[in-house]
Amino acid sequence: MSKKSEKPRGEMISFMLNGAQVQADPKWSLLEAIQFYGISIPTLCHDEGLTPYGVCRLCVVEVGNGSRTKIVASCMHPVTEGLNVRTHSNRVIKTRKMILELLIARCPSSKKLQDMAAMLELKEVRFDPLNDDCILCGLCVRMCEEQMIAKAIGYAGRGTQRYITTPFDMTTDECRKCGACMYICPVIELRCQGPQAETTLCSGCINTEPVCAPIYGEAMCFMVPCLSCVKKPEDVK
Amino acid sequence: MKLSSVKELEDLRKKIQSRRDPDKPCIAVCGGPGCLAKQCLQVRDEFIKEISAKGLKNNVDIRTTGCHGYCERGPIALIFPQGIFYQRLSIDDVAEIVDNTIINNKIVPRLLYSDVEAKQVIEKENDIPFYKKQTRLILGNNSMIDPHSIEDYLAIGGYSALGKVLGSMKSFEVLEDIKKSGLRGRGGGGFHTGRKWESTRDAPGDIKYVICNADEGDPGAFMDRSILEGNPHSVLEGMIIGAYTIGSSEGYVYVRNEYPLALKNVTFAIKQARELGLLGNNILGSGFSFDVKVNRGGGAFVCGESTALMASLEGKPGEPRAKYIHTSEKGLWDKPSNLNNVETWANVPMIINKGSEWYSGIGTESSKGTKVFSLVGKINNTGLVEVPMGMTLREIIFDIGGGIPGGKAFKAVQTGGPSGGCIPEEHLDIPVDYERLTEVGSMMGSGGMIVMDEDTCMVDLAKYFTNFLEEESCGKCVPCREGLRRMGEILKDITQGKGSMEDLLLIEDLAGMLKDASLCGLGITAANPVMSTLKYFRDEYVAHITDHKCPAGVCRELITYGIDPDNCTGCGLCKKNCPPEAISGERKQTHVLDTEKCIKCGICYDVCKFDAVRKE
Numbered sequence: 001m002s003k004k005s006e007k008p009r010g011e012m013i014s015f016m017l018n019g020a021q022v023q024a025d026p027k028w029s030l031l032e033a034i035q036f037y038g039i040s041i042p043t044l045c046h047d048e049g050l051t052p053y054g055v056c057r058l059c060v061v062e063v064g065n066g067s068r069t070k071i072v073a074s075c076m077h078p079v080t081e082g083l084n085v086r087t088h089s090n091r092v093i094k095t096r097k098m099i100l101e102l103l104i105a106r107c108p109s110s111k112k113l114q115d116m117a118a119m120l121e122l123k124e125v126r127f128d129p130l131n132d133d134c135i136l137c138g139l140c141v142r143m144c145e146e147q148m149i150a151k152a153i154g155y156a157g158r159g160t161q162r163y164i165t166t167p168f169d170m171t172t173d174e175c176r177k178c179g180a181c182m183y184i185c186p187v188i189e190l191r192c193q194g195p196q197a198e199t200t201l202c203s204g205c206i207n208t209e210p211v212c213a214p215i216y217g218e219a220m221c222f223m224v225p226c227l228s229c230v231k232k233p234e235d236v237k
Numbered sequence: 238m239k240l241s242s243v244k245e246l247e248d249l250r251k252k253i254q255s256r257r258d259p260d261k262p263c264i265a266v267c268g269g270p271g272c273l274a275k276q277c278l279q280v281r282d283e284f285i286k287e288i289s290a291k292g293l294k295n296n297v298d299i300r301t302t303g304c305h306g307y308c309e310r311g312p313i314a315l316i317f318p319q320g321i322f323y324q325r326l327s328i329d330d331v332a333e334i335v336d337n338t339i340i341n342n343k344i345v346p347r348l349l350y351s352d353v354e355a356k357q358v359i360e361k362e363n364d365i366p367f368y369k370k371q372t373r374l375i376l377g378n379n380s381m382i383d384p385h386s387i388e389d390y391l392a393i394g395g396y397s398a399l400g401k402v403l404g405s406m407k408s409f410e411v412l413e414d415i416k417k418s419g420l421r422g423r424g425g426g427g428f429h430t431g432r433k434w435e436s437t438r439d440a441p442g443d444i445k446y447v448i449c450n451a452d453e454g455d456p457g458a459f460m461d462r463s464i465l466e467g468n469p470h471s472v473l474e475g476m477i478i479g480a481y482t483i484g485s486s487e488g489y490v491y492v493r494n495e496y497p498l499a500l501k502n503v504t505f506a507i508k509q510a511r512e513l514g515l516l517g518n519n520i521l522g523s524g525f526s527f528d529v530k531v532n533r534g535g536g537a538f539v540c541g542e543s544t545a546l547m548a549s550l551e552g553k554p555g556e557p558r559a560k561y562i563h564t565s566e567k568g569l570w571d572k573p574s575n576l577n578n579v580e581t582w583a584n585v586p587m588i589i590n591k592g593s594e595w596y597s598g599i600g601t602e603s604s605k606g607t608k609v610f611s612l613v614g615k616i617n618n619t620g621l622v623e624v625p626m627g628m629t630l631r632e633i634i635f636d637i638g639g640g641i642p643g644g645k646a647f648k649a650v651q652t653g654g655p656s657g658g659c660i661p662e663e664h665l666d667i668p669v670d671y672e673r674l675t676e677v678g679s680m681m682g683s684g685g686m687i688v689m690d691e692d693t694c695m696v697d698l699a700k701y702f703t704n705f706l707e708e709e710s711c712g713k714c715v716p717c718r719e720g721l722r723r724m725g726e727i728l729k730d731i732t733q734g735k736g737s738m739e740d741l742l743l744i745e746d747l748a749g750m751l752k753d754a755s756l757c758g759l760g761i762t763a764a765n766p767v768m769s770t771l772k773y774f775r776d777e778y779v780a781h782i783t784d785h786k787c788p789a790g791v792c793r794e795l796i797t798y799g800i801d802p803d804n805c806t807g808c809g810l811c812k813k814n815c816p817p818e819a820i821s822g823e824r825k826q827t828h829v830l831d832t833e834k835c836i837k838c839g840i841c842y843d844v845c846k847f848d849a850v851r852k853e
Contacts, residue, residue: 054558155554
């Protein structure tokens with residue numbers, strides 16, 4: 001049995017975070033505990049409301065003592081008693097920078113990635129740009145499945161051929177065009193798809209009155225204006 | 238007929254053994270993958286035809302067995318009871334063997350193994366240098382068994398370990414035995430099997446699973462395939478014992494779908510075991526129930542990774558997940574699951590039967606027992622070898638493997654599959670065990686062993702394996718997907734002479750990140766081929782980058798062909814074979830190669846009998 005389950009309900013466990021003894025709820029992930037103590041570490045594929053996926057690997061931290069340390073993804077790692085965690089060791093910073101360099105090379109135009117690069121002081125990208133739009137963080141897929149209960153999109157292909165799409169790349173009824181995927185996408189720089197998309201500046205048509213309720217009946221609109229509902233029903237193909 | 242007690246099992250065994258005449262001639266034709274490719278089934282059919290034509294149908298047994306290991310010499314047939322080893326058979330040899338050996342008890346020397354050095358022919362399997370140094374605990378039974386016959390397996394003592402466990406051992410005693418034996422996972426990780434079983438056994442939960450990983454996908458490796466094809470019952474017996482120890486009632490065998498014969502044989506074996514009551518409810522009247530299902534692999538290399546395999550078993554895409562919570566606590570369908578490799582399971586019955594002390598007496602301090610390696614590449618004796626842990630690489634490659642063909646020099650050996658490292662000559666004397674291979678930058682892996690000679694370009698090799706892993710990466714995590722893509726690009730540049738010395742630093746950065754940050758074992762080990770070649774063959778990388786030369790003459794962009802006028806006899810063979818017609822010259826006059834037209838296919842180099850084509 002793991003140490004975690006031996007603890008009585010509600011009891012906190014203590015571990016070392018950057019040299020300080022801290023307490024955490026055993027149900028937390030390491031990332032949640034780190035964020036609770038106000039330490040900022042970059043993440044791309046993590047969202048509070050979704051199951052952790054652990055693929056962007058930017059939230060890596062170093063755990064362990066002495067020479068027996070290892071790098072783990074904090075969003076997936078449980079908090080365990082006596083764990084020694086360093087969130088900004090040289091090895092961690094080096095790893096994060098390399099990962100970000102790879103991501104920017106894939107998706108050079110993303111503002112989010114550019115900001116992150118400034119924060120991590122990444123100054124040079126040594127690879128040829130790919131000019132892709134998607135970093136495959138999978139937030140949209142989980143959003144669609146877990147919060148929108150739609151499962152309208154998923155992954156296709158393997159390895160470098162992997163991409164996110166609807167089943168068989170076709171339009172389906174599963175997709176209610178709620179726009180949640182676009183809302184959660186961290187690197188979206190998609191041009192606004194509003195009614196005057198061709199002629200107006202992006203966001204120029206913001207409609208603060210949500211129109212999705214009358215269209216989608218009882219469907220709950222979870223989001224601050226997601227901009228997708230500015231589409232009129234007849235625009236929706 | 239269902240056996241309802243251990244005694245009934247032993248009675249059945251005695252009955253089978255008493256029916257068998259040890260002096261009855263038996264022809265055991267190897268039906269392993271190597272021999273199958275060399276038409277061994279036609280040879281077997283010819284034996285059947287010849288035997289019935291001579292009216293010996295009831296006096297001679299013909300058995301199609303699993304792999305005998307010596308694939309280089311296939312098709313192989315062993316003639317019992319004498320144990321004569323006939324090799325490189327064709328259907329024309331069959332009548333001669335039947336006439337001489339079976340009927341007149343005379344040997345056919347022409348078909349025996351001939352030792353070039355000692356200038357003699359060798360009659361018995363165990364005297365052949367290839368077999369002499371091996372300890373064939375797992376593979377040895379392959380030649381005694383028809384994989385479709387549970388009687389064959391029972392006759393050589395099969396399922397006696399199961400009888401012993403169910404009849405007289407408590408599950409914790411079995412666990413103690415396995416722990417004491419020092420058996421470690423044969424799939425690559427080398428985790429202690431006993432400890433793995435213990436943590437699954439101790440994990441809370443009623444439903445637990447045992448899984449056999451038979452998704453062997455390494456290029457050039459066929460160890461698990463040969464065990465599962467040749468002796469599937471040994472794997473099943475191991476699994477039943479494991480399930481009894483752990484407290485599981487359901488098991489899965491995840492077989493690579495590209496192994497149709499393994500799939501067929503294991504499915505057949507499960508059916509036979511069920512019929513005898515060795516699988517199912519209340520096995521041998523012990524009250525313990527266990528059954529096994531076969532699952533065909535999803536066709537991805539990464540499905541051999543334990544969490545990806547379990548995802549695939551659940552019907553999801555075969556993608557790994559983080560293993561911070563072990564599969565022994567939350568595995569298949571979030572239930573405690575124990576996954577072991579085919580070879581690991583096949584070791585279990587042996588340990589129970591002969592005892593943990595006997596088993597831990599074989600091998601080194603930290604690695605016990607034997608290990609099957611598939612010896613391939615530039616080596617004289619291609620095939621499967623099983624050696625005790627701790628044998629040196631030199632013994633395996635030169636004494637068992639017979640060295641490098643064509644008098645070429647040894648360059649490196651890659652152990653552990655595509656994500657293993659290349660070990661150069663200077664480290665050939667290290668004993669093979671889990672720790673020592675890791676120390677020199679490689680790994681045990683599942684036991685692939687690819688030997689390379691002086692004609693291999695190490696940069697090109699690193700590129701090949703990086704591309705393989707890039708293609709087989711599931712693409713879930715950034716380090717593996719993007720990192721390997723970039724690693725492949727850099728290596729491609731270097732092999733085309735477009736690399737720079739900064740690229741080597743970048744490779745090192747990428748490799749460090751891959752090892753630290755990847756989600757699963759595929760990414761973590763993916764940099765091994767590059768890093769080990771960079772460590773031991775750095776001068777080759779530098780030659781590609783600074784001199785724009787490929788020392789081994791492999792990288793097409795960096796070599797030029799030319800004809801040496803001193804050696805050229807003007808035979809015209811190169812001219813005739815040149816696809817772009819880049820070679821010109823009159824008959825019996827020195828030929829000339831137009832480098833503008835040359836596509837560097839190397840055909841002229843291969844066909845020239847006078848060593849007149851030069852590669853630079």
